[in-house]
Amino acid sequence: MIKHKDIASHSMYHSLESNLNNKFTLTCLLLLFLLPLVLLHLQRRRRQPKNPNLPPGPRGLPIIGNLLQLGPLPHRIFKTLSDAYGPLMHLRLGQLPTIIASSPHTARAILKTHDHKFCSRAPVVALRRLSYGGLGMAFTPNNARWKQARKLSMVELFSAKRTQYFKHVREQEVEALMSTISRARALGPVNLSEAFLCLLNNITCREVFGWRASGEGECARSGFHEMVAEGIALMGGFTAGDFFPTLERPLNALTGAHARIERCFIEFDKFLESELDSRTRQAGPEDDRDDFVSVLLRLQEDPSLDVPLTRDDIKALLMDLFFGGTDTAAATLVWGMTELVRCQRAMRRLQRELREGLGEGEKPVVEENDLERFPYLKQVVKETFRMHPPSVLLIPRECTEDCVIDGYDVRAGTRAFVNVWAIGRDPKTWDDPDEFRPERFENGDIDYKGQHFELLPFGAGRRVCPAVTLGEAIVKLALANVVRRFDWEPPEGTRREDVDTEEAFGLIVHKKSPLLLVARTPSY
Template structure:
C-alpha cells in the first residue's frame, strides 16, 4: 500500500496541468478510481487497528502496550469523554499515515542505492566493512553508540545522498514577490522546483561527479544539514526536512549492520559494470531494476 501510495502521489496526473478540467480528466485516465481504491484500503487498515485497540479497552493489548496507535486511541477516548473539540478519528488515521509513510520508502531506497554503489566499488565496500568490523569488534550488532566512530561510513552516506537523493526535486516553493535570479525575471506566484539531483552532479562543483567516491567528503566540512547549498538532499531553511536525524540514524545503523553481519558479492557471472543503475522517477527516486546481491553470514566471533 505504501508503494502504491508513493506511485500515485508522485506519478503523472493530467488533471494537475488542467485545473478546470481535472475532475473529468482524472476520471477518464483512471487516476480517480485508483486514488479511491488506495484510500479505502488504507482507511480499512487503520480502522481495523483502531477497533482492535478500542475493543481491548484502555491500554490496548495490555498494561505493557504503549504503542503509538494505542496511545492515540486512548487520547481519542479521552477527547470524547471530555466532550472537547480535539483529536478526531480521521486525525488519528492521518497521524498513522504520517508514521507509516513519512520516510519509510525514502530510507529503504537510500539503502538500496548504497548497497548497489558499494557492490560496484569493491574498494569502498572493503574499507567500509573493515571500519565497521573494527569498531564493533567482538559484538554481534552495531549499535547507535558506535556510529560516531564510523567516519568513513558517514562519508559513504553523504556520497549516496549526493549521487542518489531520495527526492530528485524538493517540494515546490512559491515566489512571494517579483525578483531577479541569475539574470532571469521571476514573477510573483511562480512555482519553483529545486533540482537536487542536478546540483549533486554539477561538474562545476564536484570533481568527477558521476563517480562514487566517498573519499571526497573526508576532511570536508560539507554536510547535508542545509548550510552547504551544493548538498541539500533534505532542503534548507525553514522548510528543511525535519526527519534528518531519523533518516541519518536509520540509514547509517542499518547499513552498518548489513556490512558487519554479512559479506556481500554480486551474483556469479555478473560484472560490476553490468549492474543496471537506471532510475525511476517519482516522489522517491527508485532503482529501475531490483538489486540482487549474494549475502554470506560473516564469522564475527
C-alpha cells in the same frame, strides 16, 4: 432484387459513414476539452503584465507548454535544460507556470531567503486526497493545522527522546534482517531491494502500531507492503489533472487516475479506521503503550492544543509516517549497496573499518551506540545522499506571493521544484560528480540536515524533513550490519562495474530493477 455488389457498396457506405461519425464525435469531444483551455490561456495572457522578466527557459507549445519535454526521468531532463538556460529556469507545464532551481544559490533563495513565500505545498491531486484533503504534515498547505502538526511531530514523534525510545526496535529488526539474509543466501542471490523494504515496513509498523508487518522473526513481504507500495506509487506521480487544474475531474476520470487514487484511499482508510477502533477499545488506565498511535490518541484529548486534533488529522499523520518513513530509507540502502558493490575499494575500506572497529566476530551485530565510531560509514551515507537523494525534486512548492529571485520575476501561483539531484551532480561544486567517492566528505564540513545547500536530500527551511535523525539512524545501522556480516558480489557473470544504476522516477526514486547480490561468509 438487390445484387451482391449493391449490398457490398451499401455496407461499405455505412461502414464509411460510421467511421466518419466516430471521428467527428472524437473531434467534437477533443474540441470540447481544448476550448476551455484555449480561452483560459488567452485570458491569462491578457491579465499578465506585458513584459514580465521571467527566468530563461525553453519555448513551449500552445496549451501543453513544455510537457512533452519531461520524459520518464524529469530530474535528468531538467538538469540538461538548466545546463543550457541557467540555474533558475522557467517552464510551463500545461496550465502551470513552473520554476526549477538547480544550484545551491537558487535553492537557498527558495528554501531560505523566500521560504515564507514558498512554504505552501503545490495542490497535487494524489497528495491532496491521500492526505485527507491537505492534513497531516508533509503535504499540507502553510496554515495553522500544518504548524501544529509540525510542532507535534518535532516534539512528540521525532524528538531525540522518542528516537532513543525505539532503538531496541530498530536493532531487533536489523537482527531479523540478518537472519533472513543468512537463510536466503543458501538459495542464490539475495534480493536486497525486497529485504530492505520489508525491514523498513517492519520498523515503521512496530513504531506506529506496535506490531510487525512480517511474520515473527521474518523479514518478508506481506499484503500490507503492497498497500503501502501502491500509495507511494500514486503520490510520486502526476495526473493529467495536475497539469490542467481547471479540467482535473474529467481528465482524471477519463484516464482512470481518479478511480485508482480513490481505491487506494478507501483501502488505506479502512485499514487505519480498523487500527484506531481497535486501539480505542483497548484503551484504559493499564494501557501503557507508547507507540505513535498511542501518543496521537492521547494528544487528541489535550485541551491546550491550538487546533483540535481530529480523527482525520491523526490518519493523515499516520499516512505521512508510512509513505515517508518506509520508502526513503529503503531506497537509500539499496543505492548505497549498489554503489559499494560497484566500487570495491570503498566496500573494502568500509568493511575494514567495521570489522576492525568491533573485532572480528566479537559482537554479533553493530548497535546504534557503536555508530559514532565509524567515520567512513558516515562518509558513505553522505556520498549516497549526494548521488541518489531519495526525493530528487523534493515535494513541489507553490509561491504564494510575487517575488524576485536573481532579478527575475516569480509570480504568485508559480510551482517550484528544487532539483537536488542536479545540485549533487554539479561539477562547479563537486569534483568528478558522477564518481562514487566517499572520501570527499573526510573533512566533515558539509552535512545534509538543511544548513548546507550543496547537499539537500531532506530539504531545508520550514519544510525540512523532521525525521532526519530517525532516518539517519536506520540507514547507518542497517548498512553497517549488512556490510560487516557478509562479503557481497554481483551474480555470476556480472562484473561489478556492470551492476546497473537505472532509475525509476517517483516521489522517491528507486533503482529500476531489484538489487540482487551474492552474500558470502567473510574470509577476514
